[in-house]
Amino acid sequence: MYELKTKENDRDVVEFIESVESPKKREDAYKLLDIFTETTGYSAKMWGPSIIGFGSYHYRYDSGHEGDAPIVGFSPRKAKISLYFATSEETRTELSSRFGKHTTGKACVYVNKLADIDEDVLKEWITVTVNHITATYPNGVS
Template sequence: MYEQKTKETDSSVIEFIESVESPKKRESAYKLLDIFTETTGYEAKLWGTSIIGFGSYHYKYESGHEGDAPLVGFSPRKAKISLYFATGDTKRVELLKDFGKHTTGKACVYINKVEDIDVGVLKELINQSVIFLNETYPDI
């Protein structure tokens, strides 16, 4: 049976941020912590060993696979900062056009630092992701 690897933990978000080697990444992580907390109204939780998540939802696919995930989040990784938003939301693509300097992967949006992006657009991405996931995965 599949066991979900990235689960909410009781580890300290502040201790995790303090363990980030790069002072610039640490500074961006604190800024993002404030922005995500203020925008979502959720307390930050560490998911797995390196994702700072806000809120949570329970998903269940037609295949029967199910689990829990943060509504939104970020991770100050060595190369870039990963931002986690809902991937199936079509409004995400439009919002990213005005987001600033970033790259995208399958599920993540990558930035180097907060100063490279439009914080207003970031807040819209956060809000839109929370709305989309709450509508897509109402309490099962």
């Protein structure tokens, strides 16, 4: 049976941010920590070795696969900062058009630095994701 590798753990968020090599990425990580905390109202928790997540929810797919995940989060990776959102495709497209310089993956939005994006749109994307996850998994959010 598949076991999810990215689980919430007790690792210290600030200690993790301090371990980020790039001073600029470290500075952006602290700004993101403030933005995500203020916007969500959730405390930051480490998920796996490198994702800072906010809130959590339990999901179960029609296939039977289930697990826990952060509602939103980010990771100051070496190459780019990964932002984790979950919205409808239509909402994702609309927010992307106003977000600033970024690229997207299946479940992530990648930015080089915070100065490249619109922080108001970031806050909106965080809020939309929290609302989307809460509506989609009403009994599984904590």
